[in-house]
Amino acid sequence: MTNQPPFIRINAVSRVFNGGNGVHDLSLDIPRGSFVVLLGPSGCGKSTTLRLIAGLETADQGSIAIDGKDVTSAPPSKRGLSMVFQSYALFPHLSVAENIIFGLKVRKTHKDEIKTRLTDALRVTGLEGYEDRKPAQLSGGQRQRVALARAIVAGHPLCLMDEPLSNLDAKLRHAVRKDIRDLQQRLGITVVYVTHDQTEAMSMADIVILMKDGRIEQVGNPADLYLKPATAFAAGFVGSPPMTLIPASALPASVIPDGLDANHLTFGIRPEDLILSTGQNDHPWGIPATVTGSEFLGAETFVFVAIPGTDGATARLPGRVEISPGTEVSLSWAGAAAHWFDGERGHRLTPTIPGTSAQDTKITSQPDTATSTL
Amino acid sequence: MNEMARLQKRRLALYGWMLAAPALALMSLFAFYPAIATFWHSLFSRGTSRRPSVFAGFENYGDLFADPTFWTVATNNLIYAGVTIPVSIIFALVMALWANAHIPARSFVRSAYFTPTILPMIAAANLWLFFYTPDLGVIDQITGFFGASPTNWLGQPETALASVIIVTIWKEAGFFMIFYLAALQTIPPDLHEAARIEGAGRWTYTRRVLLPLLMPTTIFVFVNAMINSVKLIDHLFILTKGGPNNASKLILYWIWEMAFAYFDSPHAAAMTILVLLALGLVAVAQFRLVEKRTHYR
Numbered sequence: 001m002t003n004q005p006p007f008i009r010i011n012a013v014s015r016v017f018n019g020g021n022g023v024h025d026l027s028l029d030i031p032r033g034s035f036v037v038l039l040g041p042s043g044c045g046k047s048t049t050l051r052l053i054a055g056l057e058t059a060d061q062g063s064i065a066i067d068g069k070d071v072t073s074a075p076p077s078k079r080g081l082s083m084v085f086q087s088y089a090l091f092p093h094l095s096v097a098e099n100i101i102f103g104l105k106v107r108k109t110h111k112d113e114i115k116t117r118l119t120d121a122l123r124v125t126g127l128e129g130y131e132d133r134k135p136a137q138l139s140g141g142q143r144q145r146v147a148l149a150r151a152i153v154a155g156h157p158l159c160l161m162d163e164p165l166s167n168l169d170a171k172l173r174h175a176v177r178k179d180i181r182d183l184q185q186r187l188g189i190t191v192v193y194v195t196h197d198q199t200e201a202m203s204m205a206d207i208v209i210l211m212k213d214g215r216i217e218q219v220g221n222p223a224d225l226y227l228k229p230a231t232a233f234a235a236g237f238v239g240s241p242p243m244t245l246i247p248a249s250a251l252p253a254s255v256i257p258d259g260l261d262a263n264h265l266t267f268g269i270r271p272e273d274l275i276l277s278t279g280q281n282d283h284p285w286g287i288p289a290t291v292t293g294s295e296f297l298g299a300e301t302f303v304f305v306a307i308p309g310t311d312g313a314t315a316r317l318p319g320r321v322e323i324s325p326g327t328e329v330s331l332s333w334a335g336a337a338a339h340w341f342d343g344e345r346g347h348r349l350t351p352t353i354p355g356t357s358a359q360d361t362k363i364t365s366q367p368d369t370a371t372s373t374l
Numbered sequence: 375m376n377e378m379a380r381l382q383k384r385r386l387a388l389y390g391w392m393l394a395a396p397a398l399a400l401m402s403l404f405a406f407y408p409a410i411a412t413f414w415h416s417l418f419s420r421g422t423s424r425r426p427s428v429f430a431g432f433e434n435y436g437d438l439f440a441d442p443t444f445w446t447v448a449t450n451n452l453i454y455a456g457v458t459i460p461v462s463i464i465f466a467l468v469m470a471l472w473a474n475a476h477i478p479a480r481s482f483v484r485s486a487y488f489t490p491t492i493l494p495m496i497a498a499a500n501l502w503l504f505f506y507t508p509d510l511g512v513i514d515q516i517t518g519f520f521g522a523s524p525t526n527w528l529g530q531p532e533t534a535l536a537s538v539i540i541v542t543i544w545k546e547a548g549f550f551m552i553f554y555l556a557a558l559q560t561i562p563p564d565l566h567e568a569a570r571i572e573g574a575g576r577w578t579y580t581r582r583v584l585l586p587l588l589m590p591t592t593i594f595v596f597v598n599a600m601i602n603s604v605k606l607i608d609h610l611f612i613l614t615k616g617g618p619n620n621a622s623k624l625i626l627y628w629i630w631e632m633a634f635a636y637f638d639s640p641h642a643a644a645m646t647i648l649v650l651l652a653l654g655l656v657a658v659a660q661f662r663l664v665e666k667r668t669h670y671r
Contacts, residue, residue, distance in 0.1 A: 056567050077573035089564035093586040102582070103572030150572075 005068060007032035007158070007190050008053060013062030015048055016214075023048050024214040026062070030192065030207075032157075035184050037201040038194045040211035041237070046194045047162055049211070053192060054160050055079050066158065081158040082151040086166055088143050090135040090150075097122075097131040100149045107154075121153040124183065141172045148180070152187060159184075161193045165200065177204055198238050202226065210234050230348050232341040235268045241302060241314045243268045247343065250309035254285060257340065257351030264343035271316035273337035276303060277330045278323075286330030289313070291323050305329060409650065416643035427640070434644035444645075446620045447628045450535060454624055455603035458542045463595055465547035467588070470554030471580075484555070491549040499609035502541045503528075506613070531621035534614050538622045541609050546602060550595045557591040558584075593664050600656065604649060625649055 006029035016022040023045040030036050038046035051057040052064060055076035063072045071079045082103075090099050100121055104114045122128050125145040135143055144164060151159050164180070165173045181204050184191045195201055201208045202222045210217040210225060210233075218230040229235035235243040248256055248265035256262045277286065289305040292312065301321040306312045313331065323329075340349045416434055421427030438444050473484045490498060505512045509524035518524065527537045561584070569579045585592075607627045610616055616623030616631070625645070633642035 054571060056570070076567075076571045081571070083568070083571045085564050085568060087562060087564050089562070089568035091565060091568075091583055093583075093589075102569070102574070106569075106572055106574045106578055106582075154572075 004032065006030055007034075007067060008192070009065045010049075010053070011063045011065070013052060013059045013064060015052055015057055015060050017048075021045070021048075022214050023052070023211075026214070026216065028209065028216065028219075030190065033188050033190055034206040035181065035191045035193065035204055036207045036209060037205035038192065038209050038211060039198060039201040039237070040196065040217070042196060043213075044211040045214035046196075046209075046211050048214075050160050050162055050192060050194045053079075054081060054083055079158075080156050081160060082154055082156045083160040084147045084151045084162065084164045086163040088135075088147040088164075088167075090143060090146055092135055095132050095134055096127060096138070096146050099135065099146055100153050102150065103154050117153050117155070121149040124152065125149040140168055141176065144168060144176060148183070152183070152189075156189070158190045158192070161191060163195055164193075165195070166197075173200075180204065199240060202238065208238075210237065228348070229268075229339065232266050232268065232346040235339055235341065239270060241271050241316070243270050243339065244274070244313035245341070246307065246310040246313065248340075250307060251287060252285070255287075255338075260340055260349060260351060265349070266341040266343050266346070268339035268341060269313070269333055269337060271302065271314045273333050274313060274315040275332045275334075276305075276315050276317065276323075277332065278327060286332045289329050289331050291325050291327040291329055293325050294321065294323055296320055305331065307331070412643045413647050416640055416647050418640055420638055420640045430640075434640050435648070437641060438644055438648070443620055443623075443628070447623050447625055450621070450623055451604065451625045453535060454539055454542075455600065457539050458546065458603055459596065459599040462543045462546040462550060462599060463592065465543065466550035466595065467554055467592075469547065469551045470558055473551065474555055474558045487548045487551050489548065490545050491552075493545075495545060495606065495608035496612060498545055499541060499612035502537075502544075502609070503612060506537055528614050528622075529618060531618050534618060534622040538609065538613055541613065542602075542606065545606075545609075546599065550599065553591050553595055554588065557588050561587055589664075593660070597657065597660065601653070604653065 008028070008030040010026055010028040010030075013026045014022070014024050016024065021043055026045075026049060028049075038049055040046045048057060052059055053066070055071065055074060055078075059072055063070055065071065066079055066081070076083075091102065094102065097118060101114050101118050104117065109117075118131075122131065125148050127142065127145055127149060130138065130142065130146075135146065138146065144167070147164065151161075161180075165176055168176060177200060180191075180193075193200075193204065202225075205222055207219065208222055208225050209219050212233055218225060218234045220228075220230075225234060225238045229238060229243070232245055236245055245266050245268045248260070248262045248267045251262070251267055253262065256265065287307060289307045291303060292306050293304045295302040295304075300319065301317045303315045303317060303321065303323055304312060305315065315331075340351060341347065342349055417429060417431060418427045419425075419430040419433065469487050473480060473487060477483065493501075506527040508514055508526045508529070509518070511527075513527065514522075514524045525533065527533045565583055565587075566579060569583055574582065604624075604626055607624050607630075610622065610624060610627045614622040616627050626649075629642045629645050629649075632638045632645065
């Protein structure tokens with residue numbers, strides 16, 4: 001990406017509802033042509049952020065600029081954007097074609113142009129032949145495509161999507177995910193996409209913005225979020241099954257890196273990084289645990305283990321693994337696979353000793369910069 | 375197996391009839407039988423102690439058409455319906471839109487609009503009798519403030535019907551508002567937001583989205599208003615008694631007069647049948663025409 005100015009700039013925006021929900025002092029830059037996913041649990045402010053960009057909510061404080069223009073108090077129609085709603089918000093009394101061209105008609109676009117644009121939108125979304133149907137006569141996936149067609153027909157450079165896949169079944173969701181991503185690439189538009197599903201975020205996004213309680217928890221590409229979660233919350237939210245997080249005090253002192261205080265420390269490990277060994281222990285050290293159950297998923301098996309003093313851990317093992325509950329195992333991991341977080345505030349800590357961390361050999365125990373908002 | 379299925383089907387049919395029976399019995403007793411009896415009655419001449427009633431065919435109907443009062447009353451009722459129906463529907467819709475918006479004291483506004491509906495028509499008519507009182511009533515007080523001379527609103531042929539019409543609209547609009555309010559609340563707010571994003575202003579949204587979605591309610595309200603325009607005459611007894619000189623007389627009041635003031639039940643029966651026929655025709659036309667153009671969810 002060149003050094004061009006951001007397409008959307010949100011500057012210190014707050015919008016607080018009665019009861020304390022909303023967004024607090026949010027600042028965010030979104031580059032042109034990127035696929036940005038706002039990710040977070042319900043009530044984290046991701047939808048509010050989207051509605052602020054759309055102009056359906058007005059910021060209490062701060063400013064929002066789209067394409068270099070300050071739109072903080074502009075109505076939605078003056079912001080040059082379109083939106084796909086979670087419910088699709090199709091007009092039930094209008095046919096597919098009328099739904100798609102609703103905005104063009106409102107804007108008094110020329111008849112011929114409406115026609116060409118409609119044909120284009122129908123073709124791109126694969127809705128040819130359905131023009132005259134009413135939304136009630138369509139399947140969920142088709143309705144979703146109508147909503148998409150309505151969003152792209154005007155040719156706006158920005159498209160906002162509010163959990164557009166949450167009403168589809170799992171199989172369709174997977175296919176549409178790919179379709180939306182392809183469409184965004186082909187049209188070269190900027191998409192801001194809200195979801196609570198981390199799989200969607202990981203598979204579609206150029207940039208993931210993880211939110212919690214109205215604040216940004218971490219911004220980065222999907223790999224960043226997965227490999228270097230900035231906080232314990234990010235670590236637990238991204239990835240399925242989530243990262244195991246256990247208090248370091250339950251671990252033997254020998255595995256805790258120097259310079260970190262085991263009493264105020266959380267240890268995190270991805271399920272696939274956890275090594276399970278039974279009987280003959282070929283590893284120099286290990287944490288004793290008991291198998292409580294397992295799930296066979298075809299390509300991999302999840303093994304759940306109990307560790308005294310913790311909520312337990314999950315290990316992801318390739319292929320089929322036969323292991324009966326009650327089996328005593330020993331847990332270990334490669335030193336660099338361990339994540340360390342501050343026990344109270346949750347931010348990521350980087351160990352000092354090169355021996356325990358292969359990647360981060362630079363500085364003393366300091367919170368990562370991305371967590372400064374906490 | 376086959377026998378079993380047949381039995382089950384028969385049992386289901388039996389259940390259906392059993393469930394329909396109470397309503398069917400009541401309807402027959404209070405609607406179908408009276409309608410047929412009325413028709414039959416309308417075919418006989420009026421009986422007196424000296425001349426017993428005889429079969430007269432459609433003579434009673436001919437008498438009605440020959441009576442100038444019939445045409446006055448029919449015209450009155452057409453004007454009455456033609457004004458009260460659209461005006462009360464428009465008022466109801468506007469009030470509902472306003473009472474549905476986020477305004478302060480919303481529930482107060484709603485109940486205020488609904489109050490006329492709770493009042494019995496007779497009580498409302500008595501209230502309005504005071505409003506219309508020449509010189510002393512509220513209306514003349516207000517017009518008098520601007521220098522107008524007192525008007526006998528109910529007592530002169532030029533204003534009597536209009537005065538009656540206003541009372542009806544005042545009474546009905548709040549009732550119809552409730553239906554619109556209920557319908558408005560079933561329309562998801564997403565639609566408004568989607569329309570806003572697409573650049574539709576308040577008026578475009580109302581015209582292109584809201585009104586079409588409210589169409590089923592409008593039909594329902596329209597049918598009700600139409601029935602009321604024939605049925606609701608209670609206030610005539612208090613306000614004008616159909617006068618002066620039949621200027622505010624409506625069909626049902628006239629029927630009542632014929633039947634129970636002049637004891638001419640055959641002509642009243644004939645008139646009733648004419649009303650039933652007219653209402654039936656309008657209802658059929660309405661549903662045929664409007665149904666096609668309406669979106670039901």
